[in-house]
Amino acid sequence: MQDDSRLLKVEEVAEHLNVSRWTVYRLIKERELTSVKVRNGRRVPLQSIRAYVAGLIEDVAS
Template identity: 50%
Template sequence: MNVAPLERRLLRVPEVMALLGLSRWQVYNLIRSGELESVKVGRSRRVPVAALDEFVAQLREEAA
């Protein structure tokens, strides 16, 4: 039986960096300022995919 893999819900900071085209410092600055939601998993930070979508939507709203 073939089962489709679940879609990932949490992204690592390097993945967010690549998707947004930002530096590590910029991503962590967005997290610290509260502009980009994140959760702590163990000792690392993860960004929910929904939070990334909301952040991009907010940028688009501000640009309009």
């Protein structure tokens, strides 16, 4: 079981979702992914990615 409190870099999120990092920034801007600022970079909680994917699956199932 992975730790949901883990923070991922934007590049890691992009790789995880198989999208560009610009798409990740757009998802953050549109508040579809939550993020925190750490020094001069953004980090996305693993829990936020899981919630986003679950929402996509729910939308398809509806």
